Amino acid sequence: MDFEQYPDSRFRYLTRADVIEAARGVDIVDAVAEALVLHGEGRSILPEEAYLGWTTPDGAAARCLAMPGALLGDTRPVIGLKTINASLANPDRGIPRSQGFTLLLEPETARPVALMEAAYISAMRTAAVTALAARHLAVESPRTLALIGCGTLAQAHAALLLRSLPTVNEVVAYDITPGRAKTFLDFVTGLPDGEGVKVKAVDGARECVADADLVVPVTTVTEGYIEPDWLKPGTLVAHVSLDDLTEAAVLDADLVVVDDWGLVRDDPRRLLGRMHRAGTLLGPDGEPRSGVSRQPRARRIDATLGDIVTGRHPGRRNETDIVVSNPFGMSILDVAVADRVHAEAEARGIGSLLSL
Numbered sequence: 001m002d003f004e005q006y007p008d009s010r011f012r013y014l015t016r017a018d019v020i021e022a023a024r025g026v027d028i029v030d031a032v033a034e035a036l037v038l039h040g041e042g043r044s045i046l047p048e049e050a051y052l053g054w055t056t057p058d059g060a061a062a063r064c065l066a067m068p069g070a071l072l073g074d075t076r077p078v079i080g081l082k083t084i085n086a087s088l089a090n091p092d093r094g095i096p097r098s099q100g101f102t103l104l105l106e107p108e109t110a111r112p113v114a115l116m117e118a119a120y121i122s123a124m125r126t127a128a129v130t131a132l133a134a135r136h137l138a139v140e141s142p143r144t145l146a147l148i149g150c151g152t153l154a155q156a157h158a159a160l161l162l163r164s165l166p167t168v169n170e171v172v173a174y175d176i177t178p179g180r181a182k183t184f185l186d187f188v189t190g191l192p193d194g195e196g197v198k199v200k201a202v203d204g205a206r207e208c209v210a211d212a213d214l215v216v217p218v219t220t221v222t223e224g225y226i227e228p229d230w231l232k233p234g235t236l237v238a239h240v241s242l243d244d245l246t247e248a249a250v251l252d253a254d255l256v257v258v259d260d261w262g263l264v265r266d267d268p269r270r271l272l273g274r275m276h277r278a279g280t281l282l283g284p285d286g287e288p289r290s291g292v293s294r295q296p297r298a299r300r301i302d303a304t305l306g307d308i309v310t311g312r313h314p315g316r317r318n319e320t321d322i323v324v325s326n327p328f329g330m331s332i333l334d335v336a337v338a339d340r341v342h343a344e345a346e347a348r349g350i351g352s353l354l355s356l
């Protein structure tokens with residue numbers, strides 16, 4: 001077959017700097033809220049993510065995720081794919097733990113129309129989910145934000161949450177790597193919304209969460225350590241790194257919310273998927289996994305974030321409830337934000353037009 005007979009096909013390429021510049025004109029929380037609503041209404045396509053894990057030649061855990069997704073909005077479908085790859089050894093090399101690309105496809109022809117750096121949007125859309133969870137599920141006027149793990153996601157959360165949750169006036173941070181919490185808190189005080197915010201670095205995770213209204217673990221752990229009695233009444237845990245809570249903390253929570261039950265259910269690696277396989281976590285229908293027996297202390301998933309933002313589920317019942325939001329991470333959020341970033345880049349001529 002002669003590929004040379006086809007006309008030149010062009011797409012827009014956005015570097016990380018281009019993405020950050022174009023994203024200045026985008027309301028990321030609004031894009032994420034709209035995507036959560038569409039998803040809650042069943043107007044999305046969200047296949048299971050592909051996960052490839054390996055050990056690097058120097059012994060670090062590495063992985064590649066491929067996450068396609070589509071949103072079926074009123075005006076036109078938005079279709080794309082995020083691939084994000086990480087090695088745990090990267091921060092010690094002075095490079096980000098995770099990097100990758102997000103691709104947008106033209107709905108009519110399926111041809112690629114944009115390719116952009118993925119990690120910035122990925123971090124910001126994740127922080128936007130936490131902001132929305134906090135808006136709907138935190139106590140009224142949350143004041144203290146605890147961040148466990150002080151890397152890229154912690155920075156994205158601090159930047160976005162201080163802007164969107166103006167009652168937060170204290171940030172407490174802990175990182176297992178010496179010096180990282182202090183560097184992170186310097187970043188927080190330098191933020192435009194960081195002025196007047198009290199910051200505190202502490203020596204352990206328990207101390208970090210003790211007085212927090214909003215707890216955001218953004219570590220790289222694979223085994224839980226946050227016990228139920230560490231959390232004060234009323235705490236919302238945005239369980240971003242997905243493996244920080246112990247099973248008991250999930251079982252004891254008053255409300256457990258996920259972004260997408262199918263993604264959580266089909267994943268064998270993270271805590272909630274493991275609990276489902278062990279019969280201690282039941283789906284929203286109250287049913288255990290097929291072929292698995294329900295354990296005596298099993299609990300049900302209460303709602304999805306889509307149910308919460310559309311008001312189909314009322315959220316917390318009282319101010320002392322401990323609430324867990326477990327955002328597995330949906331490709332449709334990357335695609336939704338990437339689509340708005342692409343539109344802004346097109347309008348302002350940001351990025352480069354390349355040939356396929």
Ligand SMILES: NC(=O)c1ccc[n+]([C@@H]2O[C@H](COP(=O)([O-])OP(=O)(O)OC[C@H]3O[C@@H](n4cnc5c(N)ncnc54)[C@H](O)[C@@H]3O)[C@@H](O)[C@H]2O)c1
Pocket residue numbers: 091097098122123126148149150151152153154174175176177180205218219220221239240241242327328329330
């Ligand atoms: N749920 C989602 O949608 C979503 C999206 C993006 C990233 N993530 C997850 O967020 C996590 C953080 O990502 P990142 O890019 O900020 O990583 P990063 O490597 O930049 O930062 C992680 C930080 O956690 C610290 N840490 C590791 N173990 C710790 C422990 N036991 N206690 C305290 N600190 C500890 C590390 O020292 C490091 O500073 C990752 O697990 C990633 O997979 C989740």
